[in-house]
Each structure stands twice: as structure tokens, then as C-alpha cells.
Amino acid sequence: MSERPRVFITGGRRGIGRGVAYAFAEAGYDVVINDIVRDEAAEETLAGLRQRGAGAAFVEGDVADLAGHAQLIGDAWSAFGGIECLFNNAGITSRVRGDMLDLTPESYDAVMGINLRGPFFLTQAIARRMVAAPAGGHPRSIICISSANATLVAPERADYCLSKTAISMMTKLYAVRLAETGIAVFEIRPGIIRTDMTAVVREKYDRLIGEGVVPAKRWGEPADIGKAAVTLASGSLHYSSGDAIHVDGGLHIHRL
Numbered sequence: 653m654s655e656r657p658r659v660f661i662t663g664g665r666r667g668i669g670r671g672v673a674y675a676f677a678e679a680g681y682d683v684v685i686n687d688i689v690r691d692e693a694a695e696e697t698l699a700g701l702r703q704r705g706a707g708a709a710f711v712e713g714d715v716a717d718l719a720g721h722a723q724l725i726g727d728a729w730s731a732f733g734g735i736e737c738l739f740n741n742a743g744i745t746s747r748v749r750g751d752m753l754d755l756t757p758e759s760y761d762a763v764m765g766i767n768l769r770g771p772f773f774l775t776q777a778i779a780r781r782m783v784a785a786p787a788g789g790h791p792r793s794i795i796c797i798s799s800a801n802a803t804l805v806a807p808e809r810a811d812y813c814l815s816k817t818a819i820s821m822m823t824k825l826y827a828v829r830l831a832e833t834g835i836a837v838f839e840i841r842p843g844i845i846r847t848d849m850t851a852v853v854r855e856k857y858d859r860l861i862g863e864g865v866v867p868a869k870r871w872g873e874p875a876d877i878g879k880a881a882v883t884l885a886s887g888s889l890h891y892s893s894g895d896a897i898h899v900d901g902g903l904h905i906h907r908l
Contacts (some may be wrong), residue, residue: 663742671874791887801880868901
């Protein structure tokens with residue numbers, strides 16, 4: 653058994669990925685982050701992981717590129733000799749926000765390729781390796797980031813909403829398939845989180861939060877997602893799998 657558990661986080665160089673990576677480092681994990689480019693942001697995240705006492709590694713790759721999965725997974729697995737937790741975080745929002753009657757197949761395919769097709773087959777390949785590996789003493793898990801838009805409708809981002817709803821079903825499918833192996837599978841549904849992705853609509857969400865759309869009346873932070881992720885990966889919910897955990901300040905609750 654490895655002394656420290658190991659987590660592999662896709663899209664881990666900034667935003668939610670960075671917040672989750674730091675939370676795992678603080679919880680005693682060695683951390684492998686993946687992204688499409690190793691830039692200044694990636695180096696900052698790696699430095700932050702090491703400052704928190706974690707082993708830190710970076711593997712470059714595009715989750716949408718299925719042909720590159722074997723190399724990507726091999727590099728991630730070998731970085732610290734295995735993976736206890738896969739955290740499916742890489743994703744994009746709609747390339748164009750607008751009338752869904754104008755949505756193009758090209759935009760739809762781009763979102764689905766990164767948000768659903770890539771994660772599905774990456775999870776498939778890593779799950780095979782996890783099942784084949786000798787069981788160690790650390791809990792094993794797969795955690796998928798979806799969105800409040802798995803249930804909340806945003807017609808101006810139809811492709812994004814569809815991809816996140818599908819991630820919700822993907823979580824349940826893998827939860828059932830892997831239950832007897834002891835690998836738990838969970839979904840985290842973030843609400844309005846302060847990241848580069850939401851920066852373009854910051855004024856809109858500042859107004860909505862001020863008007864009470866989020867009962868907690870604040871933005872979510874990447875660290876909020878990190879705390880939930882570590883709890884799920886810890887094995888504390890040892891008879892649970894397939895659940896969706898809302899990290900949204902109460903946004904999802906229907907109100908009159």
C-alpha cells in the first residue's frame with residue numbers, strides 16, 4: 653500500500669481544479685494534475701501543492717482526445733505508482749451563449765467532446781486499471797463535476813446543460829458498475845463559483861446573488877468544492893455511491 657493516497661485531477665491547473673487540488677494536498681494526498689497546457693498557472697498550482705506538503709506532478713493532455721488517453725493515463729498512473737481517486741473536472745461552457753435555435757452542431761460537438769465523451773472514456777480506462785490493481789488500504793473513488801445546470805434550465809447554454817445532465821447519469825452508471833469492487837462514484841454539482849469561467853458574467857451573478865437567487869447570499873469558491881471532494885474521497889460515506897452533492901449555497905432548492 654502506498655503511504656499516501658493519490659488523486660488525479662483533470663483540468664487541474666486553475667479554478668475549481670486548483671481549489672480541489674489544494675484541498676487534497678492538505679488532506680495528505682499526492683496530486684497529479686492534468687490540463688491542455690503547462691503554463692504559468694499550472695506552475696503556480698504545482699508550487700502551491702508542494703508548499704502544502706504534497707507530491708505534485710503534471711501530465712499534459714486533452715481529455716477530448718481519446719487517442720491520447722493511453723499516454724495520459726499511463727503518465728498519471730506512474731507519477732506516484734497508482735490512483736485512488738479520479739476527479740473528473742475538465743470542462744468548458746458553451747462556446748456561444750445565445751438562442752438555442754441558433755446552436756450549431758460544431759459548438760454542440762465541442763462541448764460534448766470535452767464535457768462528456770472524453771470523461772466517459774477516460775473514466776472507463778482508469779476504472780479498468782483500478783479494478784485490475786490489487787486493493788490497497790486507501791478508499792477508492794471517482795468523482796465527477798457536473799453543475800447546477802444538471803437540473804436548472806439555461807436555454808442560452810443548451811449544449812452545456814445537456815452535457816452536465818449526462819454527467820449525472822454517467823455517475824450513476826459507473827456507481828452501479830463499480831459498486832461491488834468497492835469503488836465509490838459521486839457527482840458534485842457546483843452552483844455559482846468564482847472562477848475564470850464565470851468572470852465573463854460576474855456582474856449578472858453579483859446582481860442575482862444580491863437579489864437572493866442563492867440563499868447563502870455569496871459566491872461559491874473553489875475551496876468549497878475542494879472540501880466536498882475530500883469528504884467524498886475519504887470513504888467516510890462508506891455505504892454510499894451514485895449520489896449528487898450540491899455545493900451551491902442552496903441554489904437548487906425550489907422556493908415560492
